[in-house]
Amino acid sequence: MKLSDHEKDGIVVLEPKGKIMGGPDASLLHDKLYEFIGQGKKKVIIDLSKVDWMNSTGLGILISGYTTLRNNEGELKLANVTEKIQSLLTITKLIMVFEAHDSVDAAVKSFK
Amino acid sequence: MDKPVITGNTMIVPSDQEYLADIDAFLEATLRGYDADESVVADIAISVSELVINAMLHGNKSSPDKSVTVTINKVNGSIRITVSDEGSGFDPESIEDPLAQENLLKEVGRGVFVVRSLMDEMDIKSTPHGTTVTISKAI
Structure with a gap:
């Protein structure tokens, strides 16, 4: 997995690419997410458009970021959820937890 | 063992998640050789990653x-995969329901819930000398 990031209108956008399956790759996403949280940036979007698939380790990272931000008056939202990840979120009922948008722009607007 | 070993359709890896990507590459290359479609390949790859991490x-x-x-084997139109560890076993009934509020x-x-959801069949055999999980999915 590769990871890039940028900010849009003051909102952090993380863009993982590839597969989120655990090990060093998963640590990369977890650590970057917590780096921004540590900087006091509490509005985060994870753009999943370039993620081939993730397993429950990836879901755990999303949940960790979601709960940490929520407990600190912040919010984590998802954008461009692929069919494979949507399926995973549905079977695990996490679809009820995460707010997902069809694009990063839509997710950014939803913060306002 | 300090690095992965591949013999035919079997891969043996040390207990280090650093090798997850190597297992995935071996798995996906083998499955594509069986003409499995991409969605099935992804479901099996997700499942194997879950089982290997647990192992x-x-x-x-x-x-x-x-x-x-x-x-990895192809048996009568299905992919059958076994993942074995050398641990001391566990009680599959002890796994909590991840859908509980x-x-x-x-x-x-x-992990186990995801594998059960994505695969057609899943069998867990756990003894004090190790656990072997067998999964299968039609291609």
């Missing part, structure tokens, strides 16, 4: 002296 962490307790064995926001505990 490394919960079975072998990340011991560098213990390995995980992954074997109190477990919904837990960061771990979904």
